[in-house]
Amino acid sequence: MTVPALSPSSGRRRAAAGLVCVLVALVQTGCAATDDRAHGAASERPASPVVARPAAGMAFDYQIGGGYAPPSGVEAVSRDREDEPADGLYNVCYVNAFQTQPGELKRWEKTDPDLLLRDGDGEPVIDEGWGEVLLDTSTAAKRTRLAEIVGAWIDGCAESGFQAVEPDNLDSYERSQGKLTRSHNAAFATMLAERAHASGLAIGQKNTTDLLPRSSAIGFDFAVTEECAQFDECDAYAEAYDGRVFAVEYEGEGDIGFDESCSAWQDRVSLVLRDLDVLPATEKGYVYRSC
Incomplete structure (x- = not known):
């Protein structure tokens, strides 16, 4: 497979996470006082699950x-959703949420063909770099x-x-032939x-700087970025x-060396x-460095 150069804010698939966590949302509500008193009963809403964001600098x-x-x-x-989390660490689950995994296209075509984004001729709109068909987020019904x-x-x-x-x-809207917008995604x-x-679960924004102004409204808790140093x-x-x-x-991508980025x-x-x-550490071509 020929791997294309990554573009700024491209939504490819890479990420990360760890053990020292910060509690961000533990919301517990007690009795609904007015209605409960009127009916002589006390009802409690279940507590929201604990969401732990990663700490800065992990x-x-x-x-x-x-x-x-x-x-x-x-x-x-960060590991694929079909992989197991690492014991004792903070684990981020990778999910390809806006496009199909290449090996899953037949399932989508069989069970939900109308959820695949299509061009004017009815053909699936494909992210050519990865051989993935875009999912159609253009209507509320399809998003649901x-x-x-x-x-x-x-x-x-x-x-x-x-x-x-x-x-x-x-950022699949950037590859949608104008059929999807930022607002859809x-x-x-x-x-x-x-x-x-x-x-x-905490949720991370994957790339896409043009949606940073909406990050709080969307509900993102942290970010996973690719080549942010290369693209400033x-x-x-x-x-x-x-x-x-x-x-x-990524090794060999862009003009800025990793030492300079660090x-x-x-x-x-x-x-x-x-x-x-x-690649996993056991495979030829594996590269890993941290600052």
Whole structure:
């Protein structure tokens, strides 16, 4: 497979996470006083699940290409939703939420063909770089159905023991031939954030600086970025998320060396260098460095 150069704010698939966590949402509500008194009863709403955000500065590893024993000192990892979380670390679950995984296209065509984005001729709109068909987030009805499918994956992440989720390809509208907008994807991301929080998971914004102004409204808790040093975007993410940023640079990509990136950004984001295919440590071509 020929791997294309990454573009600024591209929504590929890479991320990270760890053990030292910060509690951000433990909301407990007591009795609904007015109505309950009127009816002579006391009812309680169930407490919301605890959501733990990653701490700023956590050492992490990006393992979405396959899990392996994390390097010494790593506190957080990101792994695919079908992988197991790493024992004793803060684990982020990778979910391809806005496009299909290449091996799953037949299932989508069979069960939910109308949820695949199509061009004027009825053909699926494809992210040519990765061979993935875009999901159609253009209507509220379709977003609701997609949220049930992707939401079940998010629930599965929680059941497996992950602490957070990173939904990838938030920027699919950039590859949609004008059929999707930022607002479509922001609305869908908001639904996924609600589902993640209901399952007790933090949720990370994956790339896409042009949606940073909406990050709080959507409900994102931290960020996972690719090549933010190459595109001078690290500061924007660091400011938006108070340093709760897992930043992945790729070996051989761009003009800025990793040492230079570390010098510029290691005090603002958690920075790691990986090979572009994000290979497990046992495979030839594996690259891992941290600042």
